Amino acid sequence: MFLFQYASEIILRSGEHLILVAIAMTVAISIGIPVGIFITRQPKLASSILGLANAIQTIPSLAIFGFLISVPFLGGIGKIPAIFALTLYALLPIIRNTCIGINSINPAIKEAGIGMGMTDKQLLLQVEIPLALPVILAGVRVATVISVGIATIAAAIGGGGLGVFIFRGISTVNNELILAGAIPAAFIALSADFGLGLLEKNLTKQTENKGNFNQKIGFILGIICLIIAGLIAFNYQQTPATIIIGSKNFTEQVILGEILAQQIETHTKLNVDRRFNLGGTFICHEAVKAGKIAGYVEYTGTAFTAVLKEKVITDPQLVYEKVKKEYQDQFKLTVMPSLGFENTFAMIIRGEDAKKWQIKTLSEVAKYTPQMQAGFGYEFVERADGYPGLSKTYGLKFANIKQMELGLIYQALKEKQVDFIAANSTDGLIPVLNLVILEDDKKYFPPYQAVPIFNQAILQQYPELTKTINQLAGKISTTEIQKMNYQVDNQSQSVAEVVSEWLKSKQL
Known part of the structure; x- marks a missing residue:
């Protein structure tokens, strides 16, 4: 029943996901391989360039997406900032493996090529890249799998893709929706890894026959371009939004x-x-x-x-x-x-706790907070009308505060991982889970x-x-x-x- 209901959207979101990854990887390969080749010719710059790429890799993906919102041209929301962020994450393995692959070639082979009168360009195209190709493709495989995983977070800035299901599932505490995004994403990642692995083995066998090798490369690149163009056309056909x-x-x-x-x-x-x-x-x-x-x-x-x-x-x-x-x-x-x-903020506890302690208001719950675990959304902890002012008004001092996605707080309260949450007064799960909204008796919230x-x-x-x-x-x-x-x-x-x-x- 679930698959019939969401089949068309799963296909659409999978297409969006593939577009994000395919375009980002095309751009990353176009940048990463030339940069990797460049640092083999300029080894003094290698540590700086690889260090920068490595630093980008350590930045949390949501932080990059958040930063890009206010950046002109490449920023905002949607697919462009998502593709830009994915490209940044894909660069490190491609640059590093290109550099390692070329530098690991036996120097005697390079010297033989030079002795035959090859120019640097001929040596690169006819000797170094073919021999380094297995290592380069290994970097592309790693970058592709990373991109497929990170692309799910693009939904947080309207980039589409399978992350739409995951975020929707988290917000509605619906495991079926989460799996509808996670399983196809995992399938795409495994398929990409398997396919690129076969490509790596096949192309490696062709390096002895340069003509056949170049024909294979051209044919494969053409197929990839056609697939990307088809996915883009399919996507825009499905979402002709104004x-x-x-x-x-x-x-x-x-x-x-x-x-x-x-x-x-x-x-x-x-x-x-x-x-x-x-x-x-x-x-x-x-x-x-x-x-x-x-x-x-x-x-x-x-x-x-x-x-x-x-x-x-x-x-x-x-x-x-x-x-x-x-x-x-x-x-x-x-x-x-x-x-x-x-829809005001609702400070909520379990019905059984409200009955046990005989409490109905925030003023009454204050003396119990040192023995309570609180669960708040990230935004509520920082907002001017959020936790800082609330705790000061009512003297709330929790034993521990856990910050989490809004969609998880009800599940956490139900499973007794937290005892007090900040949610919304109109949430449908409040009566279902037998929860109690504590009265804002000091009228803190606007x-x-x-x-x-x-x-x-x-x-x-x-x-x-x-x-x-x-x-x-x-x-x-x-x-x-x-x-x-x-x-x-x-x-x-x-x-x-x-x-x-x-x-x-x-x-x-």
Whole structure:
């Protein structure tokens, strides 16, 4: 049943994954092999170049993706920064193995070639590269397998690929979705390693016959180019998008992004490219500012405190008006009317613990925190309206704080790996897992109304968007969004189907 439901998307995402890896490897080989040859001719530069490539390899992939968001031309979100990052990671094994392969050739063979009157170019093309080819191809194999694995993280910046399933599965605690991304990615990596291994053995046998060897190389390169061109054509045929809609990396955000996307597709002639699970607030904010996405749904309290760095106030209308004005003046972004519900941070414990300690509020839980393990998302730990201010307001002092992806915190609480989590008040898993939301009795958190935010330049280009999105104003109640979250998280229904049914129920 699962395979029938997601078969077409698995094929599409696998194609995207192959495109990312194929293009990145083509660029990396085009750069890495010449650089490897260069340092065999300039050995004084070898340690510096290899050191730089090695340093790039040690940088966490998410850090590179995050850094690239604000870089002109190569940055932003989507496939270009993903390919650029993958290319950087693939360079080290290719450069190093090219250098090692050429330098390990018996000097007597090189001297014989020189004695026969060969130029440096002839020696390189007719002697050194053919003899070093097994070692060079070994580097390409390693780089390819690395790229296939790292490409899954590209989904965090809208690069597509099989990582879309993995991030979606983590955010909905759905192991089937995680496996839908992990298994094809592993298959691609193993197939690439096996295929390149066969190629390495086959080409090595041909080095004695130079003409046949060169013909083989030309034929294989031609086939690779045709495959890459076909994958690119297939990908763009499947995603002829004009408007890009983004979302953060948890269930409710994906649902809201899908609501925007289906609303646009239903009421305009525009196509929609969905770039969901983009990471946290700041990735989405930078993306919509730069016009890399047309819009996404934000929460007013998050915009007010985390983005604008304002002090907390509790008046919902005042927060909305200030956010609307500042976003327009500072960022050239349009803040549209609220969708109708508020999703505040929810401090949650297990129902059994609340009953055991007889606690209902954050003030009451404070004295128990020294014996509790807390689980927070990465963003909550850093935000101005997050843990630093919360702990100061209520005097929270946990025995340990574990930072993790938002999609994992409910599982961690259920398995008693943590005792206290920061989640969202509209999450569908709260009643399912018999959890208790502790009352914010000191009114620490600001109002968090869900509001669509769009790039003004894109709205001017497509004026029909404003009216279309404004039709959603006030249409989603807290009960309805919690029900949709429940349907996706607990009943494993697809986001697209859940949203489609909701839109029909509202006659939209």
